Ligand SMILES: Oc1cc(-c2ccc(F)cc2)cc2nccnc12
């Protein structure tokens with residue numbers, strides 16, 4: 001096929017969503033994925049849980065690992081007050097390019113920094129790059145076998161503080177058993193599971209919310 005799935009998703013956004021309206025971008029992507037072509041966005045069901053966790057956290061510094069087409073980036077950023085910043089990391093340059101255009105269509109480009117590269121390489125540089133101490137909210141939605149090494153790296157780089165909230169997608173499907181075991185049985189975290197379904201399907205999935213208790 002000439003175009004890629006992210007490019008077809010972006011075309012659906014540019015045709016069906018109102019420029020500057022994040023909610024219309026979210027609706028356009030969910031409609032595309034329900035009626036035209038499945039894509040691995042967090043989706044509407046898990047997205048509503050993501051919204052609630054973001055709203056109760058009221059974060060001023062946010063990190064997302066795994067941008068893909070920017071769906072969850074738009075979901076999170078639309079809830080953030082003006083002065084906040086969201087950093088999102090994507091290793092696939094083609095995904096990052098599409099995500100920047102989706103984020104721009106939503107009018108949220110001034111609040112988002114899309115970093116291209118490996119999370120393991122970029123995390124140690126973030127404190128200096130952005131002049132931040134800790135992240136108030138972290139959304140894990142990249143390759144499941146990177147969840148555990150990356151949360152450990154965030155701890156080691158001092159990028160988690162008491163009260164920092166880490167929300168992980170796909171802890172059931174595709175699953176992240178080593179990560180779940182770590183956050184559920186480690187006294188440094190208070191963890192809870194939100195049962196849901198794999199985006200746009202009836203397959204069981206869920207999100208794990210883990211609050212860092214401090215060093
Ligand atoms: O939400 C997701 C779903 C899936 C996925 C793919 C294929 C299946 F069959 C089932 C689930 C992969 C993902 N990779 C990275 C970030 N998020 C993902």
Ligand SMILES: [Mg+2]
Nearest residue numbers: 042141169170
């Ligand atoms: Mg996911």
